[in-house]
Amino acid sequence: MQEKKYTPLSEISGGNAEKPSKLRIAIQKSGRLYDDSVKLLNECGIELRNVKDRLKTESDTFPMEVFFLRDDDIPQYVEDGVADIGIVGENVLFEKNKKAEIVEKLGFGKCRLSLAIPRSETYQGVQSLDGKRIATSYPFLVNEFLKKNNISGEVHEISGSVEIAPGIGLADVVVDLVSSGSTLFMNGLKEVETILQSQSVLIKNNKLNKEQEILLDKLLFRIKAVKKAKRNKYVLMNAPNEKLSEIIALLPGMRSPTVLPLAEGGWSSVHSVLSEDEFWEKIEQLKAAGAEGILVVPIEKMVM
Numbered sequence: 040m041q042e043k044k045y046t047p048l049s050e051i052s053g054g055n056a057e058k059p060s061k062l063r064i065a066i067q068k069s070g071r072l073y074d075d076s077v078k079l080l081n082e083c084g085i086e087l088r089n090v091k092d093r094l095k096t097e098s099d100t101f102p103m104e105v106f107f108l109r110d111d112d113i114p115q116y117v118e119d120g121v122a123d124i125g126i127v128g129e130n131v132l133f134e135k136n137k138k139a140e141i142v143e144k145l146g147f148g149k150c151r152l153s154l155a156i157p158r159s160e161t162y163q164g165v166q167s168l169d170g171k172r173i174a175t176s177y178p179f180l181v182n183e184f185l186k187k188n189n190i191s192g193e194v195h196e197i198s199g200s201v202e203i204a205p206g207i208g209l210a211d212v213v214v215d216l217v218s219s220g221s222t223l224f225m226n227g228l229k230e231v232e233t234i235l236q237s238q239s240v241l242i243k244n245n246k247l248n249k250e251q252e253i254l255l256d257k258l259l260f261r262i263k264a265v266k267k268a269k270r271n272k273y274v275l276m277n278a279p280n281e282k283l284s285e286i287i288a289l290l291p292g293m294r295s296p297t298v299l300p301l302a303e304g305g306w307s308s309v310h311s312v313l314s315e316d317e318f319w320e321k322i323e324q325l326k327a328a329g330a331e332g333i334l335v336v337p338i339e340k341m342v343m
């Protein structure tokens with residue numbers, strides 16, 4: 040089993056125990072969550088100073104200090120109060136089982152923790168795992184799963200390349216993170232149970248002072264506006280005036296659609312906001328109702 044490196048607290052905090060009136064956020068140093076975490080902060084108007092190869096940095100545009108860490112260490116740092124908040128996958132958060140509260144689901148880093156068996160075998164249900172050797176990087180979650188199903192298995196913790204374990208005779212089955220399933224497939228495995236659905240979340244500890252709670256509310260307000268904007272599109276279209284009421288009835292808008300006269304008589308321009316879930320269906324209905332020249336524009340922020 041590979042030893043995991045835990046960056047000493049003093050290296051991060053500089054030994055400064057006093058609480059600053061800023062938010063200290065822990066994000067992944069490099070890996071699958073890094074780009075989306077930095078992008079989310081940027082979209083919230085939080086620009087970061089030279090982030091490359093740094094342990095921590097500050098923002099000039101928001102009272103925030105950013106610590107770059109291995110994702111495995113983030114729940115611990117947040118529980119300890121070295122960082123006030125953090126961005127981490129639910130898979131890591133639940134595996135580490137630390138005292139940190141989820142404040143918002145962030146919608147990226149989606150994956151699932153799944154049980155996979157050799158493709159040549161037929162899966163006989165959870166009970167068939169009794170006594171099997173299970174390779175995983177998630178021993179806590181696997182043991183919980185076994186307990187819940189009232190079975191005992193031999194859990195072997197390995198820190199990487201879990202999917203090769205059955206092939207080299209180290210285990211009978213694996214529990215690993217999956218997004219497309221192609222890694223499992225390439226290693227002759229098939230997914231038979233989902234143990235956890237996961238995405239990135241914003242977490243906090245219960246040690247925030249008043250000022251920090253206010254800053255966190257500010258940050259959350261911005262995150263929600265960014266998330267909402269991503270789920271919606273701004274649409275503009277031309278409509279013959281005699282069809283206006285039919286077209287307006289199809290559109291939700293923030294309050295109600297905007298209608299402006301076109302230079303050409305008898306026509307109007309109609310503007311509205313459509314959500315992702317109903318988008319294509321609405322566009323078809325609008326076309327059928329007589330709308331023309333439909334333009335779809337991304338929205339950057341959406342404040343209700």
Ligand code: ATP
Pocket residue numbers: 067068069070071072108109110111127128129130131148149150216217218219237238239
């Ligand atoms: P670190 O060096 O920070 O410990 P890591 O190798 O543990 O990095 P990554 O592979 O960068 O972690 O994955 C980080 C997180 O991204 C995972 O914990 C999970 O929440 C998420 N993730 C999303 N899809 C996948 C996937 N297909 N495989 C692994 N992780 C995924």
Ligand code: MG
Pocket residue numbers: 109110111
């Ligand atoms: Mg990790």
